Amino acid sequence: xxxxxxxxxxxxxxxxxxxxxxxxxxxxxxxxxxxxxxxxxxxxxxxxxxxxxxxxxxxxxxxxxxxxxxxxxx
Numbered sequence: 001x002x003x004x005x006x007x008x009x010x011x012x013x014x015x016x017x018x019x020x021x022x023x024x025x026x027x028x029x030x031x032x033x034x035x036x037x038x039x040x041x042x043x044x045x046x047x048x049x050x051x052x053x054x055x056x057x058x059x060x061x062x063x064x065x066x067x068x069x070x071x072x073x074x
Contacts, residue, residue: 013034
């Protein structure tokens with residue numbers, strides 16, 4: 001089987017040369033994007049849960065109250 005000399009970094013997903021002597025340092029932005037990609041299912045579930053809540057009476061009231069408070073602050 002063909003084995004690549006490049007492997008993804010476990011922290012940020014960047015392609016890293018395994019044979020290289022230089023150390024790899026993860027960029028904070030890339031690490032955050034990689035972690036968010038791994039959490040995409042949880043993020044989708046959270047969004048769906050918030051949407052469901054906002055369709056309830058309590059959610060509609062909180063939405064109305066938040067909009068009112070924003071208007072009163074301007």
